[in-house]
Amino acid sequence: MSAYFNAKKIVPSAMTFVDIAGLVKGASKGEGLGNQFLSHIRETDVIMYVLRAFESKEIVHVYERVNPVEDFEIVQAELIFKDIEVVEKKIATVNKMARIGNADAALEMNILEKIQKNLGMGIPVVDMEMNEKEKEYVYDLWLLTSKKRMFVLNCKEGLESEKIEVWKKELEEKTGDLVIMADVKLVGEMEDAEEYAELLGYVPKSVKDIIKGAYDALNLITFYTGSEKECNAWTIEKGANAKEAAGVIHTDLENNFITADVVNVDALLDAGGWVKAKELGLVKNHGKDYIVNDGDYIIILANK
Structure with a gap:
């Protein structure tokens, strides 16, 4: 997608993995790293x-x-x-x-x-x-x-x-x-x-x-937004609707949400871009209750 748009900035979705040292029998009573280890787990x-x-x-x-x-x-x-x-x-x-x-x-x-x-x-x-x-x-x-x-x-x-x-x-x-x-x-x-x-x-x-x-x-999925200025991958929980997806991008978009234009990102690229995808009827307009799918490319329409 970023290659198609020739985007100046790419912002991938992120997931942090924390390496926590191995746990031994008796850790709950303080053996090994004990409570230090267990406290790290609470944050995951x-x-x-x-x-x-x-x-x-x-x-x-x-x-x-x-x-x-x-x-x-x-x-x-x-x-x-x-x-x-x-x-x-x-x-x-x-x-x-x-x-x-x-x-x-x-x-x-x-x-x-x-x-x-x-x-x-x-x-x-x-x-x-x-x-x-x-x-x-x-x-x-x-x-x-x-x-x-x-x-x-x-x-x-x-x-x-x-x-x-x-x-x-x-x-x-x-x-x-x-x-x-x-x-x-x-x-x-x-x-x-x-x-x-x-x-x-x-x-x-x-x-x-x-x-x-x-x-x-x-239970996470990824949806996308993009232009020549910036391409983004956003993470959201499976089952979230279009309005909730708008809130992941910015709270103002969620609060002022009107509708969302949606197309699968692979279908968008295969069609040759946004204009061609619309001509082929691949782009659909949805209201706030639309359930976002993994791989959706979304344009949010909102009041200013």
């Missing part, structure tokens, strides 16, 4: 578990064995232990509120006791069945196990694929989340995954695959 939107799935005599595993499923279970258990502490403290606070006649205390206590019971059974918050009111309440607790998840099995391309497939299937069945098998070292070094296809017999996972996985885990 999704936890990407990068789990070792390769043997190496040079790189020693802290537990002297390789089993990514067990590694995940250790990390999750520590997060659950920490969440139990948070919930217990909140229950004590709500009890005090109940004694002074707080009207919401009973409802809060029901939700907290439900969470406490499930955590005690080893069920993370993200896997608990909750109604919308309960979800809103839990969101404000900033519980560690409420985070969305995805997994990267760090393996060596071309080695022990059958064992890794077993681990992948086990994690998928256990969590229902996305599991990517990737050689993390190779991912960091290669510029073009296609270059390795002939050598390996398949196209290895790349940084793009991992980023897409994170987008999917967060």
